[in-house]
Amino acid sequence: MKKLHRRSFLKGGLAGGAAIAAVGTSKHAEAAGSFGGYPDSMGVLVDLTKCVGCRTCEAACNKEQGLPAPDKSFDDPSVFEEKREGGLPRRTTEKAYTVVQKYDVPGREHPLFRKVQCNHCNEPACLTSCFVNAYKKTPEGAVMYDHTVCVGCRTCMVACPFYIPAYSYSSAINPVVKKCIMCYDTRLKFGKPPACVEACPQEVMTFGKRKDLLKMAHQRISDKPGAYVDHVYGETEVGGTAWMYLSDVPFDKIGYDTHLGDQPIISYVKEFLTIVPMVLTIWPALFTGFHLLSNRKEALKNEDTKS
Amino acid sequence: MGGRKKTLMGMAALMLLTAPTGAQSWAADGPGTVELGSLANHYSAVTFDHAMHVGVATSCADCHHHTTGLAPTDPNCVRCHKAGAQAQSVSCKDCHSDKRFSPEDLEKTGGNPQLYHKGKLGLKGAYHQKCLGCHTTMGGPTGCQDCHARNDQGDAFFHSGKYAPAPKASGGHGGGH
Ligand code: SF4
Ligand code: SF4
Ligand code: SF4
Numbered sequence: 001m002k003k004l005h006r007r008s009f010l011k012g013g014l015a016g017g018a019a020i021a022a023v024g025t026s027k028h029a030e031a032a033g034s035f036g037g038y039p040d041s042m043g044v045l046v047d048l049t050k051c052v053g054c055r056t057c058e059a060a061c062n063k064e065q066g067l068p069a070p071d072k073s074f075d076d077p078s079v080f081e082e083k084r085e086g087g088l089p090r091r092t093t094e095k096a097y098t099v100v101q102k103y104d105v106p107g108r109e110h111p112l113f114r115k116v117q118c119n120h121c122n123e124p125a126c127l128t129s130c131f132v133n134a135y136k137k138t139p140e141g142a143v144m145y146d147h148t149v150c151v152g153c154r155t156c157m158v159a160c161p162f163y164i165p166a167y168s169y170s171s172a173i174n175p176v177v178k179k180c181i182m183c184y185d186t187r188l189k190f191g192k193p194p195a196c197v198e199a200c201p202q203e204v205m206t207f208g209k210r211k212d213l214l215k216m217a218h219q220r221i222s223d224k225p226g227a228y229v230d231h232v233y234g235e236t237e238v239g240g241t242a243w244m245y246l247s248d249v250p251f252d253k254i255g256y257d258t259h260l261g262d263q264p265i266i267s268y269v270k271e272f273l274t275i276v277p278m279v280l281t282i283w284p285a286l287f288t289g290f291h292l293l294s295n296r297k298e299a300l301k302n303e304d305t306k307s
Numbered sequence: 308m309g310g311r312k313k314t315l316m317g318m319a320a321l322m323l324l325t326a327p328t329g330a331q332s333w334a335a336d337g338p339g340t341v342e343l344g345s346l347a348n349h350y351s352a353v354t355f356d357h358a359m360h361v362g363v364a365t366s367c368a369d370c371h372h373h374t375t376g377l378a379p380t381d382p383n384c385v386r387c388h389k390a391g392a393q394a395q396s397v398s399c400k401d402c403h404s405d406k407r408f409s410p411e412d413l414e415k416t417g418g419n420p421q422l423y424h425k426g427k428l429g430l431k432g433a434y435h436q437k438c439l440g441c442h443t444t445m446g447g448p449t450g451c452q453d454c455h456a457r458n459d460q461g462d463a464f465f466h467s468g469k470y471a472p473a474p475k476a477s478g479g480h481g482g483g484h
Contacts, residue, residue, distance in 0.1 A: 052439060054451060059465050073467040075451075110443070193408035201451075202439070203432025207408045208417040216417075216426045 037122030041141035043210035043242040045217050050204045053113035060199035061098045068095050094168035094178040103254045118164045118180040120242035123264035129159035141242040142182035161260050239264030346431050349461030353454050371397050403433040
């Protein structure tokens with residue numbers, strides 16, 4: 001359902017873009033080629049076979065990012081049973097940049113736990129879909145978001161193939177998108193590992209240069225035949241991601257989308273991107289309208305939940 | 308003869324190397340208890356009953372890559388550390404860094420092609436993977452506080468105990484978004 005929605009949304013964008021593409025500068029089209037990521041960017045290799053579901057990473061993120069107090073203690077395992085619509089496990093929110101999900105896999109002795117956060121794509125769909133360039137990919141690997149230029153259109157939320165950016169409604173005047181920033185401000189830019197990585201007792205996550213992590217990941221797979229599925233999720237998906245995963249259970253069985261393909265989502269919206277300069281001049285007015293509308297909708301929704 | 312000397316040397320090394328972590332008593336096969344506290348932050352130090360584990364384990368190698376006087380068994384370690392200071396020490400923290408992912412550690416465990424230290428676990432990871440791994444298969448305790456009691460700082464960190472969030476008045480709004 002959701003996927004179809006995204007597709008048609010992007011298609012709509014393409015159609016709109018085609019008309020104006022001719023007047024756009026070719027510079028953007030070139031930039032949208034095969035970037036492949038910064039050569040020395042950092043990443044995190046997550047070994048799902050090691051995670052015990054203690055949620056220390058969630059607590060560490062909450063503290064590091066100064067997020068609001070959680071609804072339940074971070075040592076409360078009942079969160080694993082919480083389900084969204086459609087029986088899906090909980091996901092990242094504006095109050096929780098990372099969440100651990102639990103999967104009961106038939107035939108596996110213990111449940112599998114999976115930590116979810118922004119994957120810090122090499123060529124992020126959130127970035128390429130944003131009309132006002134609110135996102136940037138830093139050479140260190142983090143995908144950052146600038147709330148001062150965001151117009152609140154929420155295109156990034158639709159474009160992200162991993163459903164990561166969350167919307168904060170805490171302020172109706174200045175709504176902002178919230179997501180994991182790989183602890184860029186406080187840690188990554190000083191060469192330090194993300195807080196969640198450091199806090200994990202099991203060293204589920206290995207922090208290092210993405211290219212080193214990739215070698216390490218394949219080494220781990222070949223060192224222990226049968227212990228892992230022969231795939232590093234995030235090595236190639238949507239052009240590669242900074243956060244990558246090893247698992248003993250096929251990825252499609254534990255909530256990973258294995259049909260994303262190897263092409264960055266940028267390719268599909270390339271033509272669309274060439275209209276960015278144009279968009280900058282004509283769209284703000286339009287978005288002010290969108291914005292007000294969505295605020296009204298949210299206000300109504302909040303009324304709903306209150307009653 | 309030589310063997311005995313080696314063992315004594317190994318024991319001396321062990322004492323030197325583990326002493327700073329805190330109090331310990333001795334049994335015939337190494338320390339009776341070891342205080343594992345160099346990483347204590349949200350939890351109190353672990354008082355590790357070494358003597359008891361010696362009784363449970365089938366061999367030292369269940370936990371240690373090598374024991375005093377014997378060469379390391381890990382094929383990756385033996386490449387360079389068949390003998391020498393590294394092979395003499397049996398304390399986890401002498402090889403597994405308590406500063407995992409620091410720039411120096413990253414250089415050694417990731418960037419330096421001259422070293423076979425790629426992805427070598429830090430001390431915290433080594434402890435937990437070893438202890439929890441075995442406890443899971445052997446049916447030992449696996450809860451965090453079964454081994455180390457959480458302190459006040461830890462309660463605050465986990466928003467638990469006296470820092471636990473007040474239950475939602477409306478209730479029924481437990482789900483994610
Ligand atoms: S802290 Fe580590 S072991 Fe615990 S839930 Fe997070 S990733 Fe898993
Ligand atoms: S995972 Fe989503 S939010 Fe994160 S960088 Fe990729 S597209 Fe953007
Ligand atoms: S990298 Fe930082 S912001 Fe992202 S989930 Fe981990 S602690 Fe949170």
